[in-house]
Amino acid sequence: MNALSKDQTMSESTTLETTATNKLVGTNLRSRDFRTGGVFFEVAKPKLEYAWDTGKAIGKFLTELKKGKIVGTYCAQCKRTLVPPRMFCELCFKDIDKWVPLKDTGVIQTFSVCFITWDMKRVKNPQIPAVITIDTVHPPEAGSLDKTTPGGWRGGGFMHLVKVKDWKSLKIGDRVKAVWKPKAQRKGAITDIKYFEVIK
Amino acid sequence: MKPYRKVAIVGAGITKFVHKAKETPKELSWAASKMALDSSGLKLKNIDAVVHGTAPDAFDGVHMKGEYLSEGSGGWNKPYLRCYVGGGTGVFAPLEAWYHIASGAFDTCLVVCEEKMSSCQPHPQSAFINIFDNFLERPLGPNLLWIFSLEMHRYMATYGLKLEDIAKVSVKNKKNAMAHPSAQVSGEITVQDVMNSEVLAWPVHRLMVSPTTDGAAAVILASEERAKQLTDKPVWIDGVGWSLDSAYWTNRDLSFPRYVEKAARMAYDMAGIKEPKKEIHIAEPYDPFAYKELHHLEGLLLSDKGKAPEDLALGRFDRATGNLPVCPSGGLLGVGNPIAAAGMMKVCELFWQLRGEAGARQVRGKPRKAVAQAWGDLMQVGTVIVCGVN
Amino acid sequence: MTKLKTRKLRSSSPRRRGSSSQESLDSRIRGNDSPEGQSCAKTQGRTKTVTVWHGKIPIESWYTPGVAGEKTLMALKNQGSFLATVCGDCNVTYFPARMFCERCFADILNNEKIVGPDGTLESWSVVTVDKDGKKLKKPQTFGLIKLDGTNTVFLHKLKSQALIGARVEPVLKDPAKRKGSVNDILHFKAAV
Numbered sequence: 001m002n003a004l005s006k007d008q009t010m011s012e013s014t015t016l017e018t019t020a021t022n023k024l025v026g027t028n029l030r031s032r033d034f035r036t037g038g039v040f041f042e043v044a045k046p047k048l049e050y051a052w053d054t055g056k057a058i059g060k061f062l063t064e065l066k067k068g069k070i071v072g073t074y075c076a077q078c079k080r081t082l083v084p085p086r087m088f089c090e091l092c093f094k095d096i097d098k099w100v101p102l103k104d105t106g107v108i109q110t111f112s113v114c115f116i117t118w119d120m121k122r123v124k125n126p127q128i129p130a131v132i133t134i135d136t137v138h139p140p141e142a143g144s145l146d147k148t149t150p151g152g153w154r155g156g157g158f159m160h161l162v163k164v165k166d167w168k169s170l171k172i173g174d175r176v177k178a179v180w181k182p183k184a185q186r187k188g189a190i191t192d193i194k195y196f197e198v199i200k
Numbered sequence: 201m202k203p204y205r206k207v208a209i210v211g212a213g214i215t216k217f218v219h220k221a222k223e224t225p226k227e228l229s230w231a232a233s234k235m236a237l238d239s240s241g242l243k244l245k246n247i248d249a250v251v252h253g254t255a256p257d258a259f260d261g262v263h264m265k266g267e268y269l270s271e272g273s274g275g276w277n278k279p280y281l282r283c284y285v286g287g288g289t290g291v292f293a294p295l296e297a298w299y300h301i302a303s304g305a306f307d308t309c310l311v312v313c314e315e316k317m318s319s320c321q322p323h324p325q326s327a328f329i330n331i332f333d334n335f336l337e338r339p340l341g342p343n344l345l346w347i348f349s350l351e352m353h354r355y356m357a358t359y360g361l362k363l364e365d366i367a368k369v370s371v372k373n374k375k376n377a378m379a380h381p382s383a384q385v386s387g388e389i390t391v392q393d394v395m396n397s398e399v400l401a402w403p404v405h406r407l408m409v410s411p412t413t414d415g416a417a418a419v420i421l422a423s424e425e426r427a428k429q430l431t432d433k434p435v436w437i438d439g440v441g442w443s444l445d446s447a448y449w450t451n452r453d454l455s456f457p458r459y460v461e462k463a464a465r466m467a468y469d470m471a472g473i474k475e476p477k478k479e480i481h482i483a484e485p486y487d488p489f490a491y492k493e494l495h496h497l498e499g500l501l502l503s504d505k506g507k508a509p510e511d512l513a514l515g516r517f518d519r520a521t522g523n524l525p526v527c528p529s530g531g532l533l534g535v536g537n538p539i540a541a542a543g544m545m546k547v548c549e550l551f552w553q554l555r556g557e558a559g560a561r562q563v564r565g566k567p568r569k570a571v572a573q574a575w576g577d578l579m580q581v582g583t584v585i586v587c588g589v590n
Numbered sequence: 591m592t593k594l595k596t597r598k599l600r601s602s603s604p605r606r607r608g609s610s611s612q613e614s615l616d617s618r619i620r621g622n623d624s625p626e627g628q629s630c631a632k633t634q635g636r637t638k639t640v641t642v643w644h645g646k647i648p649i650e651s652w653y654t655p656g657v658a659g660e661k662t663l664m665a666l667k668n669q670g671s672f673l674a675t676v677c678g679d680c681n682v683t684y685f686p687a688r689m690f691c692e693r694c695f696a697d698i699l700n701n702e703k704i705v706g707p708d709g710t711l712e713s714w715s716v717v718t719v720d721k722d723g724k725k726l727k728k729p730q731t732f733g734l735i736k737l738d739g740t741n742t743v744f745l746h747k748l749k750s751q752a753l754i755g756a757r758v759e760p761v762l763k764d765p766a767k768r769k770g771s772v773n774d775i776l777h778f779k780a781a782v
């Protein structure tokens with residue numbers, strides 16, 4: 001822990017403004033610099049391949065999707081259905097109590113209409129991702145239905161895609177139903193549900 | 201929280217924020233750190249410890265990025281720590297450095313945040329999209345914009361907000377940034393320009409989104425005793441707070457960032473702030489998207505739920521005339537968004553504003569208390585810092 | 591005395607016990623660039639339970655050498671010379687060139703010095719497997735070289751094994767073929 005030596009003065013007012021006039025560091029390149037040899041650069045493409053263990057919860061969830069069913073787990077302490085399912089409740093940190101069957105219908109809690117791909121290219125047919133809370137087989141548990149927000153955010157749901165003729169007619173609170181792939185095409189994946197469509 | 205001793209910010213530095221930098225990540229880190237050191241009057245040998253904040257290794261394309269950046273951060277031969285909570289890193293890093301000193305372990309600390317997103321080809325999204333769940337979300341072919349557009353739509357629908365009101369954030373911040381020497385995307389635009397810009401993922405329009413950026417920013421922290429030796433205008437860290445919500449983002453209401461509120465309350469309690477709306481003079485909430493500034497202002501308890509757009513429309517957040525200037529720096533929308541360094545840019549702004557050294561961006565009326573906040577991950581982390589001058 | 595047993599290196603894609611058609615699945619995934627992965631079903635009793643999800647994370651990185659690094663590569667490409675930068679206060683000469691001294695943080699970008707081209711071999715190693723653990727057709731020798739006039743080392747290929755402390759010299763590509771890359775140096779070899 002050095003004491004202030006005599007060559008250290010009270011800090012002068014070296015502000016952003018005074019330094020800026022002496023030029024801040026940062027040289028902007030253009031995309032064409034990389035194409036035309038305006039800059040040297042090296043390229044690396046690491047091979048990142050994974051075999052992820054699903055764990056018990058997601059393993060069972062995917063296995064049931066293959067059968068055309070959606071399942072969740074239930075925490076009796078918090079009185080909530082967990083979907084995507086997990087083996088412990090992250091709110092109270094205890095084991096879940098049981099597996100519960102769920103319906104394949106639900107409510108749109110929010111959605112978007114996306115006109116670009118992940119690498120920023122424009123597409124003609126937009127994708128409609130949505131967060132859909134899934135209907136429980138039994139009536140919703142007390143406390144899990146938030147009545148203050150449109151449609152009520154019920155807490156248990158996942159993201160998926162919605163297909164609709166005119167996206168401008170879609171609303172938060174619309175009820176939707178899963179459209180499944182034929183049995184022979186299901187692999188045990190979230191895409192065993194092709195998409196959700198609006199039901200009256 | 202009862203810290204052992206007071207900590208102050210005594211210097212700050214920043215690079216230009218650019219789209220594709222020629223400089224290496226180390227060179228960017230060094231430039232910001234050197235500027236911060238010079239402004240504090242300290243030399244590297246006077247720094248006791250170093251904290252570096254930087255977001256995914258995949259952006260710069262270097263495994264163990266913290267270690268790689270250590271000598272560019274002045275960390276050679278010193279106690280060194282790298283931290284990372286996505287975009288929240290920029291405020292989280294000074295928090296980490298704060299307790300290095302508040303605990304009594306060290307007297308001075310250099311804190312620098314850096315990001316070089318342009319290394320990640322063809323677009324940094326190829327790293328970003330791995331934030332989605334590998335089993336249930338990535339197979340749907342997602343786009344990072346989805347999480348913002350889904351949250352923005354929920355926020356708008358819950359409170360009946362209009363796109364035009366949200367667009368005003370882009371107009372304000374890009375204009376504010378014209379006075380920031382590091383700014384990447386500043387300019388004078390209108391609400392109509394924002395509404396006419398292409399829809400990327402409805403309701404998000406292009407001019408509502410911050411750019412991808414390369415850049416670095418740094419501050420120097422010192423204990424009370426050292427700070428008083430170094431400067432007659434130390435900027436005290438009055439309060440810190442941080443909180444992480446569940447990664448099960450589809451199981452919680454996205455219309456309100458409860459994790460920001462939790463972090464804000466922690467920071468305000470420590471700072472002894474009972475009425476933030478009255479006691480905070482400047483706010484730098486995290487604004488990667490236009491609606492996020494408003495969303496976070498509500499989380500910071502600086503606006504009532506659903507009312508931030510109204511406060512904005514009434515001019516309350518205007519830099520020159522408002523009673524609570526918000527993002528006087530120009531924010532991420534105007535200056536740029538090098539993920540970890542963006543939050544640090546805001547902390548640097550508080551430093552300059554509270555010392556009256558913000559030049560053309562200066563908020564008038566001798567502001568004394570200010571808050572900066574950063575956010576990141578899957579809509580999960582809130583990191584908040586409250587600074588003040590006597 | 592117990593004899594040390596050496597284990598034979600496994601080939602890539604280790605078999606998972608009980609998994610079905612692991613290698614054919616691997617080859618299908620390798621050709622699959624779509625964001626959708628594949629689930630691998632493991633037989634457990636009478637019901638097939640999904641236990642593994644395969645996926646890829648495609649990342650491509652473009653690295654610029656930086657303001658200082660570019661000076662070194664320019665000198666290598668255009669003059670075939672080795673450009674370093676010097677910190678006089680700390681007595682360190684850095685090759686490749688650096689913008690700043692890591693020890694005292696001084697700006698040393700313009701403190702240029704031509705070093706080498708010969709140097710001393712500080713260490714070397716012979717690599718016989720690639721990063722996936724597969725045997726290389728031809729072993730590759732790498733060395734840590736301290737160029738004359740520097741006190742830092744840098745990594746490059748060696749034409750063949752040599753003793754530590756040996757004098758080495760660079761073999762450069764033809765000027766017309768140099769691109770401004772560390773590979774403008776083909777390798778180092780024992781100096782004559």
